[in-house]
Amino acid sequence: MSVNPRDSVLDIRRGEDIEAESLRIIDAEVPEPRPYAGAEWPVVRRMIHTTADFEMLQLVRFHPRAVEAGLSALAAGAVLVTDTEMARAGIPDRRMDKLGCQVRCLMRDAEVLELSRQLGCTRARAAVDFAVSRIKPDIYVIGNAPTALLRLLEHIEAGRAKPALVVGMPVGFVNAAESKALLLAQSAVPFIVIEGRKGGSALAASAVNALADLALARQAAAKA
Secondary structure (H helix, E strand, O other), X not given: OOOOHHHHOOOOOOHHHHHHHHHHHHHHHOOOOOOOOOOHHHHHHHHHHHHOOOOHHHHEEEOOOHHHHHHHHHHOOOEEEEOOHHHHHOOOHHHHHHHOOEEEEOOOOHHHHHHHHHHOOOHHHHHHHHHHHHHOOOEEEEOOOHHHHHHHHHHHHOOOOOOOEXXXXXXXXXXXXXXXXXXXXXXXXXXXXXXXXXXXXXXXXXXXXXXXXXXXXXXHHHHO
């Protein structure tokens, strides 16, 4: 007897209900004890929710201070710089405004474009130079460009940059895994990393959104 696929479709129509049911399903499919404890789990769960990729359970790495450093920076009104407009758009103002945070992407900035031309380098690399010298972001959100992460690591090693958190998730086949391995190998700044080739702007943004939700919940609890 054939089964009608419509019989398995849940009648959930509101976006917030769909999200809640998605997170419930993820929790059910990853029973305790989970590979990530405490506040790390909501971050990884959000990344799985974004991609439906349970391989995140084996690939996400946290610096020991990553979550607390990120939460403290967001609570203090952090300036975040992303390496793509997609990542910037993926971190909505409805979260950031409540925390007093600002999210910027410099890839279309006229000074960055000119700097890229003068140096003969990628816009992503030039944007990091501009950010380090002019903006000094609290959090870097890198989901696309290994050149951005490699350049940021050079600044960190030289003592020119010490952000509160680096969300390092460049994706691809050329220097993506290698740049993240270098981020994992250093201890100067906290990080959240996806090992290997996987990553992307959506994943990087989802990690920040999860931290923002945690920071807002902590803020609300303090006011209660």
